[in-house]
Amino acid sequence: MINLLLFPVIIPMLFGTILLFFPKNIRMQRIIAACGVAITFIAGLFLLAAVKTNGLQAVTLGSWDAPFGISMVSDLFSVLLVLTATLITLFVIFYSFQTIGFEREQSYYYPAVLFLLTGVNGAFTTGDIFNLFVFFEVLLMSSYMLIVHGGEKPQLRETIKYLLVNIISSALFVAAVAYLYSVTGTLNMADLAVKIPQIQETGILTVIAVLFLVVFGFKASIFPLYFWLPGSYYAPPIPVLALFGALLTKVGVYAITRTYTLFFTMNIEVTHELLAIIAILTILAGCIGALAYFDVKKIIIYNIIIAVGVILFGVSQMNGAGVEGAIFYLIHDMLIKAALFFLVGIIAVLFGTTNLREMGGLIKTYPLLGWTYLLAAFGLAGIPPLSGFPGKLLIVQGGFEGPNFWGSLVILATSLLVLLSVIRIFIYAFWGPPVKTIPINKSAYNQMFIPSLLLVIITVFVGVGAELFMPLISGAGEVLLNPSIYIDAVLKE
């Protein structure tokens, strides 16, 4: 089965296309969307097994030789991200049943989610820089549709800004690809990794590397380029927000990681030092936002920015511990952000507001929700047995091994601020005198709570069973640190 690595891209696209034919039949929409994503997940598991036993899988479409056709490459890093993204999409679909509303469900909500997954999985799997641009556009087009879906006034207003920022960054992406093509004459990532070290003038390549950092930084919301994210992510409904918060910025982080470990390694003192500094500034900017607001959605949204900074700091260290920690933390963060948005969504539904000051006393009526939220909050901050700990530990260790020990200190210090920001939600919403909640149907509540609980249980499992996952993580880190494995598998020399 040489085409196995294409299944996570093709299956959601196929099911999304099928869903276009009967938008009004909600029951069928739900069943087929959930089945499609579940099948994608199973295909992803088979792919993981194949990559684990046979090493990196690569296929060049249409039987062309490697640098001339479009290569699709699946190493452990990308297959782990594909699996995580698919799992989160599955939970988002379950959570949407109760929260998204019939009108949205009847107007192509599920096809858009599946096309978003197509774009995300494709971006994780592709081995061609222009194909990466195309998959970015696939996921961005779906995200434009999802963010404006429903057409409320704040959504219209924020979609204009989101759209404008992404059009500009896409145009810059095209320009960056054009520059890279004129310098190297190739677009295949493995071939780029061969050609770039042969070029003597590293000045122009450093400029292109920084241009790529700007392009992917727009998507990933790094320090000076994160300004669009808090407003835009505030507008859409909670399931869409969970999907965006868990997947979209992480595609940008993946793209930075891939390009900065595979081929922009010619001038590490400049590019990776810049990345480390920007990562730390991103963390600080995110912390300021997370502490400044009394709004549950805003607090978690700013925590996305903090996590992007932490992951990129790990990547910028270019040593075993830093890169492995970044991979672990990336997977943990996708899961925990989706879980936190789910839980915060339930809290917002129960109180009918997102303002913390109008909340209180939920622990008396919904104790299980409270303890689940506390577990997720501790997981986010990285309390030892939970999933945030191993990744952050390795990233901090990577920083101390490299020259950037100051960055590790900042990460350790800001972990406390992260904990403070999410515990504040716990204190305001669950403690104190009870505030009247909106009565909610028991089965509707369960349909929202059970996906959230399952996701939190998975993050606990990832944290407690970290030893189980470490072989996969270190395998993924090995490919990132030794590009020759990637190059040999793709170009089959």
Next chain:
Amino acid sequence: MEIIMSVAIGFLFMAAVYLILSKSLIRIIIGTGLLSHGAHLLILTMGGLGGTAPPVVADGVQITDYVDPLPQALILTAIVISFAVTSFFLVLAYRAYQELGTDDMNLMRGIEDRD
């Protein structure tokens, strides 16, 4: 020739940035149009402007005379993508004008902050 093209593309980018920074939404959309024109011409230029024959296999044409076909394929892809995004943006602007009653970006300030 590449120099002239680069200068022209630079002007396109300059005009695009100027328009995108303006207040009116429709001027911003025109700016994004110019920006994508600039990016597409940039691919063409960066691919090299050598070659005399169009990239269609024909008798009696030396292999060195063909224009590089790859940038043209990339441009074609980028054009349809930016066409789709622009049409979405125009419909969105129309809808926003209907709902919000303004096309002034200064009046489309963010959501009221809950401190």
